[in-house]
Amino acid sequence: MKDVADLASVGTITVSRVLRTPEKVSEAKRNRVQKAIEQLGYVPDNTAGALSSNKSRVFGAIVSTVNDSVFAQTLDGLSSTLRAAGYELLLTSTNYDPALEEDALRALLARRPDGIVLTSTSHSSGVKNLLKSVNIPVVEIWQLPSQPLDIAVGFSNFQAGYDMARHLIGKGKKNIAFIGGNERGNDRGRRRRDGYIAALADAKLPPIIWPSEEQGSPSGIELGAAVFEGCLKVNPAINALMCVSDQVAVGVICEAKRRGVEVPGGLSVSGFGGFELAMSSGFDLTTIEIPGREIGVASAKALLNPEAARAKKVIDVGYTLVERGTT
Amino acid sequence: MKDVADLASVGTITVSRVLRTPEKVSEAKRNRVQKAIEQLGYVPDNTAGALSSNKSRVFGAIVSTVNDSVFAQTLDGLSSTLRAAGYELLLTSTNYDPALEEDALRALLARRPDGIVLTSTSHSSGVKNLLKSVNIPVVEIWQLPSQPLDIAVGFSNFQAGYDMARHLIGKGKKNIAFIGGNERGNDRGRRRRDGYIAALADAKLPPIIWPSEEQGSPSGIELGAAVFEGCLKVNPAINALMCVSDQVAVGVICEAKRRGVEVPGGLSVSGFGGFELAMSSGFDLTTIEIPGREIGVASAKALLNPEAARAKKVIDVGYTLVERGTT
DNA sequence: ATTAACCTTGGTATCGATACCAAATCAAGA
DNA sequence: TCTTGATTTGGTATCGATACCAAGGTTAAT
Numbered sequence: 001m002k003d004v005a006d007l008a009s010v011g012t013i014t015v016s017r018v019l020r021t022p023e024k025v026s027e028a029k030r031n032r033v034q035k036a037i038e039q040l041g042y043v044p045d046n047t048a049g050a051l052s053s054n055k056s057r058v059f060g061a062i063v064s065t066v067n068d069s070v071f072a073q074t075l076d077g078l079s080s081t082l083r084a085a086g087y088e089l090l091l092t093s094t095n096y097d098p099a100l101e102e103d104a105l106r107a108l109l110a111r112r113p114d115g116i117v118l119t120s121t122s123h124s125s126g127v128k129n130l131l132k133s134v135n136i137p138v139v140e141i142w143q144l145p146s147q148p149l150d151i152a153v154g155f156s157n158f159q160a161g162y163d164m165a166r167h168l169i170g171k172g173k174k175n176i177a178f179i180g181g182n183e184r185g186n187d188r189g190r191r192r193r194d195g196y197i198a199a200l201a202d203a204k205l206p207p208i209i210w211p212s213e214e215q216g217s218p219s220g221i222e223l224g225a226a227v228f229e230g231c232l233k234v235n236p237a238i239n240a241l242m243c244v245s246d247q248v249a250v251g252v253i254c255e256a257k258r259r260g261v262e263v264p265g266g267l268s269v270s271g272f273g274g275f276e277l278a279m280s281s282g283f284d285l286t287t288i289e290i291p292g293r294e295i296g297v298a299s300a301k302a303l304l305n306p307e308a309a310r311a312k313k314v315i316d317v318g319y320t321l322v323e324r325g326t327t
Numbered sequence: 328m329k330d331v332a333d334l335a336s337v338g339t340i341t342v343s344r345v346l347r348t349p350e351k352v353s354e355a356k357r358n359r360v361q362k363a364i365e366q367l368g369y370v371p372d373n374t375a376g377a378l379s380s381n382k383s384r385v386f387g388a389i390v391s392t393v394n395d396s397v398f399a400q401t402l403d404g405l406s407s408t409l410r411a412a413g414y415e416l417l418l419t420s421t422n423y424d425p426a427l428e429e430d431a432l433r434a435l436l437a438r439r440p441d442g443i444v445l446t447s448t449s450h451s452s453g454v455k456n457l458l459k460s461v462n463i464p465v466v467e468i469w470q471l472p473s474q475p476l477d478i479a480v481g482f483s484n485f486q487a488g489y490d491m492a493r494h495l496i497g498k499g500k501k502n503i504a505f506i507g508g509n510e511r512g513n514d515r516g517r518r519r520r521d522g523y524i525a526a527l528a529d530a531k532l533p534p535i536i537w538p539s540e541e542q543g544s545p546s547g548i549e550l551g552a553a554v555f556e557g558c559l560k561v562n563p564a565i566n567a568l569m570c571v572s573d574q575v576a577v578g579v580i581c582e583a584k585r586r587g588v589e590v591p592g593g594l595s596v597s598g599f600g601g602f603e604l605a606m607s608s609g610f611d612l613t614t615i616e617i618p619g620r621e622i623g624v625a626s627a628k629a630l631l632n633p634e635a636a637r638a639k640k641v642i643d644v645g646y647t648l649v650e651r652g653t654t
Numbered sequence: 655a656t657t658a659a660c661c662t663t664g665g666t667a668t669c670g671a672t673a674c675c676a677a678a679t680c681a682a683g684a
Numbered sequence: 685t686c687t688t689g690a691t692t693t694g695g696t697a698t699c700g701a702t703a704c705c706a707a708g709g710t711t712a713a714t
Contacts, residue, residue: 001700001701002700010663010664011663011664011665012664012665012700012701012702013663013664013665013701013702013703014662014663014664016701016702017662017663020702024661024662025662025663026661026662026663029662029663041456041457041460043433043436043437043457043461044437044700044701045378045437045439045699045700045701046437046438046439046701047374047377047378047383047438047439047699047700047701048378048669048699048700048701048702049700049701049702050374050669050701051372051374051375051378051668051669051670051671051699051700051701051702052668052669052700052701052702052703053669053701053702053703054669054702055702056374058417058438065399065403066393066399066402066403066406067396067399067400067403068399069394069396069399072393072394072395072396072399073394075393075418076392076393076394076420076422079393079418079419079420080420080422083419083431083434086434088417088418088419088434088435088438089417089418089419090385090415090416090417090418091402091406091415091416091417091418092406092410092415092416093403093406093407095403095407104410106370107410107413107415108415109370110370110371110372110373111373111374111385111415112372112373112374129368130368130370133368134370220603221603221604221606221608221609222608224608225608225609247603247604250604250609251608251609254608254609254610255608257584276547276548276574277548277574277577277604279548281548281549281551281552281578281581281582282548282552282577282578282581283581328670328671329670337693337694338693338694338695339670339671339672339694339695340671340672340673340693340694340695341692341693341694343671343672344692344693347672351691351692352692352693353691353692353693356692356693371670371671372669372670372671373671374669374670374671375669375670375671375672375699376670376671376672377671377699378669378670378671378672378698378699378700378701379670379671379672379673379698379699380671380672380673380699381672381699382672
C-alpha cells in the first residue's frame with residue numbers, strides 16, 4: 001500500500017480510502033491512486049485490515065452437511081449474496097456430529113468472523129458460552145427454535161410435518177408410517193416426525209415410526225429401499241409412507257416399482273425437501289418444498305444488517321405442500 | 328494473549344508456543360498456560376497471527392457450484408481433511424460463470440490464503456497472472472488439464488467419455504446420442520462429449536449431439552425429460568442415450584417409463600457421476616462413478632504438502648464404469 | 655476582508671500475534 | 685569445578701492495514 005501511495009504521491013490513508021470510501025476522495029487523486037493500483041497489481045491485505053479495524057469481512061458457517069441438494073442451495077444463496085456485498089464465507093461441516101460443533105466454532109472464531117451461521121439449533125453449553133462472549137450476529141437456519149440464540153431464519157419443521165400428515169389423512173389413509181429422521185444430530189427430521197405424531201394424535205390414529213431410535217439404519221435412498229423388508233413386512237396394513245426426505249421417498253418408489261406395488265394405489269408416498277428429482281419431470285412426488293436458496297439469501301441479509309433482523313428475531317420463510325402424483 | 332501470559336507468569340511468546348509447538352515448552356509452564364487459557368476463555372486471534380507469520384492457515388476454493396451431489400462430496404472431503412490439520416476453507420462459487428472467476432479470486436487473495444483450489448481448468452489471462460504473482464499452491468480439480476497451472480487432481484473426462492461410448496458400442500448399439508454438456512463454462516461436460524465423439528469416430532459411427540451448442544436448453548432432469556420431444560422425435564432410430572450426468576439420465580428414465588419405452592430394451596441409457604440415486608436401490612443406472620470425496624481428500628493433501636504433490640504434478644484418481652441395468 | 659463551517663488530506667499510534675535474536679538455564683562430559 | 689552444547693525463555697521489531705486526531709484548503713456568509 002505504501003508503494004501505491006508513493007507512486008500516486010499521496011498518503012497511505014488516501015489509498016485506503018479509495019478502496020473503502022471512494023466518494024470521500026477527490027476525483028483527481030482517486031484516479032491517480034486507481035491507476036497506481038492497476039500498474040502495481042496491488043491486492044490489498046485483508047488480514048491486516050481485519051486486525052486494525054476489527055472487521056474481517058468474513059462470515060463463518062457451520063453446517064451439518066454440504067451433501068444435500070436443497071441444503072446446497074442455501075449455501076449457494078448465502079455465499080452469492082455475501083460476496084456481492086464484499087464478504088466471504090468460511091465453511092465448516094460437522095457431518096451431523098454435534099460433538100464437533102464446539103471445536104469447529106472455536107476454529108472459526110479464531111478467524112474473527114463478523115458473524116456466524118449455524119444449521120443446528122441444539123447446542124452444547126460450551127457453544128452457547130462461546131457465542132455469548134463474542135459480540136457478533138449469530139443466525140440459526142433451517143429450523144425455527146423457540147428460543148433463538150440471536151436470529152433465526154427458516155420454517156417450522158413441526159408444522160410442515162403436521163400439514164403433510166393431515167394431507168395424507170385427508171386422502172383417507174388410516175395406516176400412515178413415518179420413515180427415517182432418527183439420526184442423532186438431525187433435529188430437523190425429528191421435528192417433522194413430532195409434527196406427524198401430533199397430527200395422528202389429533203386424528204386419533206396410531207403413529208408408526210420406522211426405524212426406531214435404537215436401530216442403526218442406512219440413510220437416504222437405501223433406507224427407502226429397506227422399508228419393504230423392514231417395515232411393511234411387519235405391518236402389511238400400512239398404506240401410506242411419510243418420508244423424512246425426498247431421498248428416502250425416492251428409494252421407496254424405486255423399490256415399489258420393482259415389486260409391482262402401485263403408487264399411490266397400493267401405497268401413498270410423500271417426501272420432504274423439494275429436491276430437483278421430486279418434480280413432475282422426475283418422480284412426480286408429493287412433497288414439502290422448502291425455499292432453500294431463499295433461506296440462504298435471508299440469512300445473508302440478516303448477517304449484513306443484524307439490527308433490522310434482530311427486530312424480528314425469527315424470520316419464517318415458509319414452505320409449500322406440493323401435491324403431485326404419489327398421494 | 329498478554330493477559331494469559333501475565334496470569335501464567337510467562338512471556339507472551341511462550342503462550343504462542345504452547346498453542347503452536349507445545350512440545351517445545353516445559354511441561355510445568357505448558358500446564359500453567361493451558362490453565363490460564365481455559366480460565367480466561369482465551370480464543371487466539373488468527374488474523375494477527377496471519378499478519379505476522381504470513382500464514383493464514385486458510386485455503387480458498389472457487390467452485391462452479393456447490394449444488395451437485397458428487398461435487399458436494401469433494402467439498403466435504405476437502406474441508407474435513409483441512410480442518411483435521413487445523414486449516415479452514417474459504418468457499419466461493421461462480422455459478423458456472425467464468426467472468427466471475429477473476430473477481431472471486433481477487434477477493435480470495437485479499438484474505439491471503441495459503442493455497443487455492445479451482446474447479447475450472449480454463450482461466451482468463453488475468454486469473455493466470457494473479458495466480459502466478461502469488462506464491463502459493465494452486466490445485467485444479469475434477470479435470471486433468473494437459474498443462475496444469477501448478478497441481479491437478481482429478482481424472483480424464485475425455486477417457487471416461489470414450490470408455491462409456493465404447494461400452495454402449497460393445498452392447499451392439501449403432502445409434503448413440505450424447506445428451507447435454509454444452510453449458511458455457513462447463514469444460515468437464517465438454518471433455519466427456521469429446522471422448523464420446525472420438526469413440527464413435529473410431530467405430531466409424533456418426534455422432535449425434537443434442538442439444539446443439541446454440542440452442543438454449545434446460546438442464547438436469549428437465550433436459551432428460553425433454554429428450555423425447557426434442558431429440559428422439561427428430562431421429563427415432565436412436566437406441567442409446569449417453570447422458571452428460573446422472574441427473575439427465577434420471578430425467579430420461581422417468582420420462583421413458585411414462586411413455587412406456589423399455590429400458591434398456593428399446594433404449595439404453597447411461598449416466599455420469601455416480602450420484603446416490605444411480606445405484607442399484609435407486610435407478611440401477613449404468614454410470615461412471617467418480618470418487619468425489621477422494622478428489623477432495625487428495626487435493627487437501629496436495630495443499631498441505633505441495634512439494635510432494637508438485638513432484639507428481641497430476642494426480643489421477645481414476646473412475647469406474649459401473650454396468651447396471653439400464654444398458 | 656474576515657470568520658466559520660466543511661471538506662480533504664496526512665502523520666502517528668495501534669490492532670494481536672509471530673520472527674528473530676539474545677540471554678538464561680540445564681545436562682553431560684572433561 | 686568448569687566448559688560446551690542443547691534446551692528453554694523472553695524482549696523487541698515487525699507484519700499491513702485502519703482509527704484517531706490535527707492541519708491545511710475551500711467555500712459561503714457576514
